[in-house]
Amino acid sequence: MWLEVVLIIIVFLSVAILGNSRLKTIIQLFALQSVVLSTTPLLIYPSFHAIIIAIVIAILKGVLMPVLLFWAIRHVSIRREVQPLIGYATTLLLGGVLIGVAFLISSKLDLPDKGISNLLVPCAFSVIMIGFLLLVSRFKAITQIIGYLVMENGIFLFALLLLEKTPLLVEMGILLDIFVGVLVMGIVVNHINQEFGSASTINLINLRE
């Protein structure tokens, strides 16, 4: 019961991220989503292992990552997304369509493990697709990173299906890699700022055929 509520909140939060233009709000929404996400392992398998994973996720994605992102936007001093590739209304509509597609796909696949809520897989797919949409439809480097992180949240949601089966090592590797990835991206964002005067990827058009 609680699991379903949490899953739906996560999907709603990703839609809210999709419809927002202020970067500060987007980062806050992302932090909230990550904190909500960190409760899911506890709801599925209440065990010691799950508690550790929940704590790691909450600290890493709910606290450290937003702090890093806030630091980046203060450094680059940008507040709003520039005119996105696709308008906000259209992206929201597309987001809705994608959620529908996610449910459609998951109804076609047979789940090997019936024990967990059958909302888990469609919700994971929806979050992944919304993250992807965010990544491809925005220009600011920071928003693209957030899109990537939302996508990773969705992947984590899906990985919960396998919490019992895959060893801890793999999960830790996943978390660590995401973290390093964002760190490197952050450094590059800084460089983009120094060289071009704004962290917008619109300016990155020199290399073309």
Add this chain to the structure above:
Amino acid sequence: MVLLSTAFVHLMTMAAFWSGPHNTQFNPFLGFDALSQLVLTITSVLFFIIAIYLCGFLKEKGRSNNVLIACLLCLLSSMTLVALSRHMGLLWIAIEATALLCAPLINYYRTPQGIEATWKYLLISSLGIAFSLLGTLFLAVSATTLKTVFLPDILNNAVFLSPSWLKLSIIFLLVGYGTKMGLAPMHTWKPDAYGEAPGPMGALMSGAISSVVFLAVFRVCQITFHAHLQAFISPVLILLGILSLGLAAIFIMNQKDFNRMLAYSSIEHMGILVLGIGLGGGAVWASIFHLINNAFAKGLIFLVAGNLFQVFHTKKIADIQGVMHKLPLTGAFLIVGFIVLSGFPPFGIFYSELLILKQALVTHQYMAVFFYCLFLAVIFFGFSKVILNMALGTPSEHVAKSTKKDDFLMTMPLVILTVILLGTGVFVWASLYHFIDEASMLLGG
């Protein structure tokens, strides 16, 4: 110095493996079979040669290279991990590590273009990494009855995997690792990254890292073949291969930047590799043979590109003229690299391309045959026009004045690479021959 000695130790360890049996399992996570040993050898030899080259290359810059060297060493260890991993999760972690460690190499010159290339590379390859992670998770879901994703377990029980999840997983893994390898629709980072990276880094990326990622794609195909889904994956692989070839053919014509042209050539060869596996049978053997020759040939030509950049200070093809005149040795190796890469008869690439063509004819894939021949011919034409202009011709005024000559440390590696290419392509060593046989058996070749 540290770099060179580590590379040497790695090479020696590698050589020690050769004397042992071909299938070893150190622990559940690490072990190797014939193909991973082959890939590891390519990586190790190429890294050693590039380490020699870098001693000459880095000497001329008046800056600290500590970060670069640290990255290179970490890259070597993560490439080794890819080759040795026997667990799909570990394989993924190692490939992600190589992807991240390449970023500082691309951004070596810190120019605006370099940063742009690095950003594109990071964004696209992290997407690829995310897709392959998703694919790995799908694989784990399809293997819920096994409760592991260790490669031997999956291969032995591939028939019992849930087919719908397995198909989904194969598609995601192919797209993900294909992005890292630079196959056609997902290749967009490659010309930028190779175009901006310095020559030796390009050699490392197109020679060693591409081979390592090819190993990952090969593993995916292995799982598919064991699950009797050849009919599902073969058309996808053939399509990807032909697309890569076609795209390379279009962009190699009238290319203005030498390094970018080499990047498209790399896309072309990756396409041929995938095409080979897709056709199956004897083409798998050809693919592995092609892998070895391509890795060393790419190393050779990118190092030549590095030499040219040091003397001419430009990558524009129009400004690089009369290499033979100015740098006789480098010029000679430029021609050698061109002959190997475009598949002239004496070298190995000609033989493997011919074998793949034969397999395509035998299996009646006439569409593939048509496009394969067409694109190869176009690529050959575009390539030869550019390279011959560069090698012959007369050097422009300001270049003629500079007194730079061929540097010993920077031509030695070229000599070694040519000798290796002769050994792997023209007079194929008998042990290598058996090794490729054994490796292609993994995919029923």
